[in-house]
Amino acid sequence: MPATAIEANFDGLVGPTHNYAGLSWGNVASKTNIRAVSNPREAALQGLAKMKRLADRGYVQGILPPHERPHVQTLKALGFRGTDAEVLATAARDNPVMLAAVSSASSMWTANAATVSPSADTHDHRVHFTPANLSAKFHRSIEHRVTGRSLKSIFADDAYFAHHPALPSLSQFGDEGAANHTRLCASYGEPGVELFVYGQAAFDESAPAPQRFPARQTLEASRAIARLHGLTDRRAVFAQQNPAAIDAGVFHNDVIAVGNGHALFYHELAFLEEERTLADIRARLERTELAAIRVDEAEVPLQDAIASYLFNSQLLNLPGGGMMLAVPGECREIGTVSAYLDRLVASGGPIQAVEVFDVKQSMRNGGGPACLRLRVVLTEAELNAMHRGVILTDELYERLTTWVEGHYRSELSQADLADPMLLDESRHALDELSGILGLGSIYDFQME
Ligand code: SUG
Numbered sequence: 001m002p003a004t005a006i007e008a009n010f011d012g013l014v015g016p017t018h019n020y021a022g023l024s025w026g027n028v029a030s031k032t033n034i035r036a037v038s039n040p041r042e043a044a045l046q047g048l049a050k051m052k053r054l055a056d057r058g059y060v061q062g063i064l065p066p067h068e069r070p071h072v073q074t075l076k077a078l079g080f081r082g083t084d085a086e087v088l089a090t091a092a093r094d095n096p097v098m099l100a101a102v103s104s105a106s107s108m109w110t111a112n113a114a115t116v117s118p119s120a121d122t123h124d125h126r127v128h129f130t131p132a133n134l135s136a137k138f139h140r141s142i143e144h145r146v147t148g149r150s151l152k153s154i155f156a157d158d159a160y161f162a163h164h165p166a167l168p169s170l171s172q173f174g175d176e177g178a179a180n181h182t183r184l185c186a187s188y189g190e191p192g193v194e195l196f197v198y199g200q201a202a203f204d205e206s207a208p209a210p211q212r213f214p215a216r217q218t219l220e221a222s223r224a225i226a227r228l229h230g231l232t233d234r235r236a237v238f239a240q241q242n243p244a245a246i247d248a249g250v251f252h253n254d255v256i257a258v259g260n261g262h263a264l265f266y267h268e269l270a271f272l273e274e275e276r277t278l279a280d281i282r283a284r285l286e287r288t289e290l291a292a293i294r295v296d297e298a299e300v301p302l303q304d305a306i307a308s309y310l311f312n313s314q315l316l317n318l319p320g321g322g323m324m325l326a327v328p329g330e331c332r333e334i335g336t337v338s339a340y341l342d343r344l345v346a347s348g349g350p351i352q353a354v355e356v357f358d359v360k361q362s363m364r365n366g367g368g369p370a371c372l373r374l375r376v377v378l379t380e381a382e383l384n385a386m387h388r389g390v391i392l393t394d395e396l397y398e399r400l401t402t403w404v405e406g407h408y409r410s411e412l413s414q415a416d417l418a419d420p421m422l423l424d425e426s427r428h429a430l431d432e433l434s435g436i437l438g439l440g441s442i443y444d445f446q447m448e
Pocket residue numbers: 019020021022023024027030031104106109111112137140179252254255365366367368370371
């Protein structure tokens with residue numbers, strides 16, 4: 001008998017420096033909203049409201065804490081000198097883009113935090129975690145150390161959990177975590193098929209590759225993760241993302257496909273070799289048939305899928321069977337997508353309900369509901385073995401809402417990033433947060 005297991009979703013709590021710096025070439029929303037004034041308080045409250053709604057529906061909802069930003073240590077390592085305030089002032093004067101990079105609250109998009117393989121799939125029957133090196137973007141490449149510390153602190157018991165360091169941080173091993181990783185299965189506790197989608201084979205110069213925008217995930221990285229996690233050939237499928245989709249602004253697979261259980265919901269331009277990809281999954285999936293829900297270009301043009309973030313939705317099991325799609329509000333603002341969703345629910349397939357979530361502050365940086373969460377499948381024993389202080393309860397929701405309201409600004413412009421008060425406020429807030437979540441010292445400033 002396989003163990004029964006649940007899927008927990010760990011959302012990234014939006015940090016106090018959430019801002020629009022236009023740092024992600026290839027991510028259309030990030031570039032479009034460059035230098036807009038952000039509202040960190042609203043962003044964090046939108047994220048918490050999403051978590052609370054899902055927790056109220058009975059889903060196990062966890063939290064991953066924001067990182068320390070601006071990260072002065074990174075600026076110091078790049079040669080900026082003086083007190084923290086002097087470092088911020090010099091960086092703002094000489095290199096504002098660098099200051100923006102070390103100030104990004106990008107750790108909120110926890111779909112990129114790590115790749116996680118459930119114990120039913122791995123060679124030693126432990127849950128395996130590899131933080132993503134995020135080497136394609138400087139502002140994200142500085143996340144993995146603290147992400148690794150948070151994950152180790154939450155999943156500390158090495159009888160159940162195995163942690164790997166991030167892959168070598170260079171483009172040939174570019175790894176963007178679970179944003180390019182989907183698990184299909186008959187039920188969560190049974191062995192599944194882990195679909196690794198990559199943008200480019202880095203060591204093969206003649207292989208197909210996008211021409212305009214970078215491929216952030218490489219085949220070499222995906223294969224390394226599968227090896228580290230001890231996945232046999234039966235448990236892993238590798239598929240190349242369509243380079244044309246990357247060039248149109250689909251910078252991760254989770255902007256064009258989402259899977260859950262036996263269902264894979266995807267746009268016809270998602271995969272370079274659609275038939276082969278589906279056949280590979282079908283050949284490995286046990287005790288169930290793959291439900292491939294293909295959205296044609298004629299029904300939802302790729303541009304509308306990108307603008308609405310239709311596929312950056314959470315696909316969640318409903319208690320009575322069937323699934324629900326948790327979509328961003330933008331999906332109801334674009335006619336083709338909204339009409340498609342109505343047809344989808346009426347079609348009698350696995351997706352029986354659609355629910356709308358407002359995460360607009362995050363969406364303006366290219367992060368929808370699915371970007372904001374990291375999925376961790378856990379058996380009851382694993383759930384009992386993890387640190388429970390990060391699981392959202394009514395009480396924790398109230399505490400975190402009060403914490404956000406007490407510490408976060410409601411306006412942040414690029415000029416504000418140099419304000420030494422912002423650094424103080426953020427450290428103060430995070431110090432209190434690590435106490436609330438019971439995580440111990442995970443931040444550099446707590447270790448100095
Ligand atoms: O890495 N945006 C993030 C969005 C990540 C979305 N994640 C997934 N699809 N899983 C990124 O491009 C923009 C930051 C700025 O421009 O200020 C940014 O980092």
